Every structure is written in structure tokens, then in C-alpha cells.
Amino acid sequence: MNDTDFACPRTGSDPSRIIKRDQIARYLPASGGDFIDDEAIRRGLADNARPDKQRIRDILQKSLAIQTLAPDETAALLAVDDPDLLAEMMDTAAKVKRFVYDNRIVTFAPMYISSYCINRCKYCGFSLDNKKERRRCLAMPEITREAEAMVRRGHKRCMAVFGEHPLTGARFISDSLAAIYEAKVPGRRPGAVNNIRRVNVNAAPMSVEDLKIVHEAGIGTFQVFQETYDHVAYRALHPANTVKGDYGWRLTCFHRAFDAGIDDVGLGVLFGIQPDWKFEVAALVAHARELERFSGIGPHTFSVPRMHAASGSAMTTAENPFSDDDFVKAVTVLRLSVPYTGLIVTARESKALRDRCLACGITQMDAGTRIDIGGYSADEAGTAGQDIDAQQFMLGDSRSLEQMVTDLARQGVITSFCTAGYRCGRTGGCIMDALKTGKEGTFCKINAVLTFREWLDDFASPESAAACEPVLEKELAEIAEQFPKFFPQVKARYDRICAGERDLYF
Numbered sequence: 001m002n003d004t005d006f007a008c009p010r011t012g013s014d015p016s017r018i019i020k021r022d023q024i025a026r027y028l029p030a031s032g033g034d035f036i037d038d039e040a041i042r043r044g045l046a047d048n049a050r051p052d053k054q055r056i057r058d059i060l061q062k063s064l065a066i067q068t069l070a071p072d073e074t075a076a077l078l079a080v081d082d083p084d085l086l087a088e089m090m091d092t093a094a095k096v097k098r099f100v101y102d103n104r105i106v107t108f109a110p111m112y113i114s115s116y117c118i119n120r121c122k123y124c125g126f127s128l129d130n131k132k133e134r135r136r137c138l139a140m141p142e143i144t145r146e147a148e149a150m151v152r153r154g155h156k157r158c159m160a161v162f163g164e165h166p167l168t169g170a171r172f173i174s175d176s177l178a179a180i181y182e183a184k185v186p187g188r189r190p191g192a193v194n195n196i197r198r199v200n201v202n203a204a205p206m207s208v209e210d211l212k213i214v215h216e217a218g219i220g221t222f223q224v225f226q227e228t229y230d231h232v233a234y235r236a237l238h239p240a241n242t243v244k245g246d247y248g249w250r251l252t253c254f255h256r257a258f259d260a261g262i263d264d265v266g267l268g269v270l271f272g273i274q275p276d277w278k279f280e281v282a283a284l285v286a287h288a289r290e291l292e293r294f295s296g297i298g299p300h301t302f303s304v305p306r307m308h309a310a311s312g313s314a315m316t317t318a319e320n321p322f323s324d325d326d327f328v329k330a331v332t333v334l335r336l337s338v339p340y341t342g343l344i345v346t347a348r349e350s351k352a353l354r355d356r357c358l359a360c361g362i363t364q365m366d367a368g369t370r371i372d373i374g375g376y377s378a379d380e381a382g383t384a385g386q387d388i389d390a391q392q393f394m395l396g397d398s399r400s401l402e403q404m405v406t407d408l409a410r411q412g413v414i415t416s417f418c419t420a421g422y423r424c425g426r427t428g429g430c431i432m433d434a435l436k437t438g439k440e441g442t443f444c445k446i447n448a449v450l451t452f453r454e455w456l457d458d459f460a461s462p463e464s465a466a467a468c469e470p471v472l473e474k475e476l477a478e479i480a481e482q483f484p485k486f487f488p489q490v491k492a493r494y495d496r497i498c499a500g501e502r503d504l505y506f
């Protein structure tokens, strides 16, 4: 395939052939506009620029009660500069996270399946305008081999990532999920088999019909990032004659997902592509509130990637500086504003910054990450390395899964490989209540222990296992203390795992 194929109307890259206008209009007011009101958000930020301490403390109480904050309340938190008050906010964010998700970090790894893209986003290495990018799209057997390589490292959760291209439409995504689920790798114990238990998808917005196809293939979370909610900046960064140039098609993708039966969605922005990061935080919360209004189901996750240098992109990180301190504040305010939502900080960021974010309530981190197409297999073959012309951006944290798991354990945090929620039907409306009442946190705690035991026995070196055992013992002791009646059932499953059984959960 060469670049001219991208623009060929025969392949379906013409926006008017992909975007279904009626599937935007039905979710937006008949009077025009959409649910992201730039002017109202900016007015809210200005009107709440000087909140007093007592008001902030009252807002923190609302977060502790696991209630979504009103726009003015999020704006007030964003205005806090006083270091002591900021420390109180971070402390509360950590408490909120602990109540909703307990002391665990869920881990996953992305699988970049294709770098072909018909869009021309000004900040992205996969942009059609980037002639330097060496593009690839994995074939199904290659996808299974990539998944096997991930499984051999100990991964159970995969985030499959696709550019937007006719080659990688809904059928291709659906087949890719099947190819990933097909990967089976012998474990350490005789007869044991390891596999990917959950595949989430990061892809372009789709029609309801296409989303139904992906839903039937067993998707976990459907992730689409708006990149920027600022209408003017969006237009400047995404040319009008591209599919992604249609703000409304992207903004309404989760409404279509809900109508297609996908009740587990992940929102995100790309910080640093426009200067006003506070606007993006406030708009993310507005989007979450709209989803709650529309379906009663808020987002499962927020992702907060920050723009990093990309091959072929004229944009630099110096254009819209977004400091580490502001990043931590953005994470803290998101945790407090939508307390039940998971928060992902990826390996784009350095270990040092991710450690800081741990203290303010993030819930998921990827590890052992490869973002080049076929990177996990290449790594096993000893031919991998970071190459800006073969990946979307550069990574800031290149720790292996084992290193990250061990580092977290040394900080007293347990890594969870749990995929139980999806498989027990605890998604969508079901999980909303469980999250808000702290019930899901109990499952998180128990399933973290069970899956961590499995992982230590199947993948850890003796040194890593020794470093991780104390956190496992501490968690197990806490379960015994907090749930004395239920503990025998947990211990029974734990013992069965120690004896070699796998994939036991609550």
C-alpha cells in the first residue's frame, strides 16, 4: 500500500461516506450547538477563580461522598494555588481512590495494530501528512503472535490501538479481538495455559451498526479521545476535509456506543495541543456529566496523555507548556470531580511523574509497553528499540512489567491483573452503584490478591517474588480483618491458586 491509496474515495476515506449525520444530530439539541459550551466553561473558570478555603473543603466533602461535582465546583478546584490546600486536595483524592478502588493499580499493555490513518492531525506521527512514518498493519496471525508475546510477559489485559483507515474498520477490529483472544501460551506449571482475558479498544468513532459488530466480538472498554474539547483549537488541529475534522462525530461516539450495547467507555484529551489545560479538565467533566444524563452511566476511565514529540509533526511540546505540577493538579481535580471513574496515566510519562500521580488517585498504568507495530514480537527477537519514525510518539517510562510491579510493591501498592468485573457483568449501570458505594472496592481488593498470587507464581523471578510477598500478605491480612465472614471463601480460592488452579475470581 502507498500513500495515494489513503485519499482514494474507492477505499471509503471520504468523510461524507463514513460520517452518518443522523447519528450525530439525534444526540444534540435541535436548536444547534452541542453539550460542550466553550463560553460557559470559560465563564465558569473565571467566575470561580478565587474560591475561599471553606468552599474548597465543602467540595472535598462532596467528593468523599462519591458525588460528581457541579461545573462550578470543578472550576473552583482548578483555581487552587495554595500549596497547603493543594496538599489537602491530593490527600482527599487518595482517600477517594482508596474507597472506590482500594489499594490496587490495574495494569495493561497497549497493542498498536496499525499505523495507517486517513486523518491529518497536526500533532500525530501517524498523520497522513507524515511521509517519514514507516507504516504497518498487522495480519491476523501476527496479531496472535503479538498477543502471545504479551502473554509471555505476564499480561492479561490488552488495549488494542487502531488508526482510522478503511483497512481497519469494524470487521477488522472484530477479527483482531478474536485473534488476540486466541493466543494461548503454556504456563510454568504442567498443563497451565496463560492468555489475554480482556481486550479494550482505542479506535476511531464508528456508527451504531459498526459498534454493534465490535460489541459482539467481546470488547472491554471502548476508548476514544476527543483530544481537545475547544471547538476553535479542534478545527485548527484537525483539517475540515478529514473524518476527524468533524467535531460532532467524535463527540457523540459514546452515545452511539451506548445505543450499540457498549456500556463501558473511556474518555480522554491530549494535553498540550492547546494552551488552556484547565478548560480541558472542565470539559472532560462536562462530557462525563452528559453521559450520566444520557444513559445513567458515566465513563469507566479518563485518560490524560500529554503531547510528546512525534515524527513529522511541526508541533513541539514547548508550544503549549504543561508542567508536571499542572499535570498532577489536573489528575487530582479529575479524581475529585468524577470520583467513581478510573484514571489512567500511561508510559508516555516518566516513572517519577507516574509515582507522583499514584499519590493522587490514579487507578491504571501500562507497563512493559511497546508502541511500535509488532513491538512485542520484535522485543522477543531482540530487534526492538524506540524509533520515532515507526511509532506515534516516544515513551517516558520503559520499565518492564516485572520492574513496575516490583516498584509498586516496594511502595506498598498491589498490582491487579483482574478482569472479573467485565466477565461477571459488573459494567455499565451495574458497576456505577457498586463503585459509588465502595462495594466494587471490596471486589478490587480480593481480586487483586488472587490475580497477583497467580502472577507471582507464573511470572516473577525469585527476587521479584520476594520483594512482592509482603504487600500480598498485608492485603490478605486486611481482607481477613475487614471481612471475617467472607474471608474463608477468599482463602479457599487463594489456596486453590497456590495449588495451581487459575482464573479464579469474585
Ligand code: SF4
Pocket: 117, 118, 119, 120, 121, 124, 125, 126, 127, 128, 162, 163, 164, 244
Ligand atoms: S491522532 Fe489518530 S486520527 Fe489523528 S492522525 Fe494520529 S492516528 Fe490518525
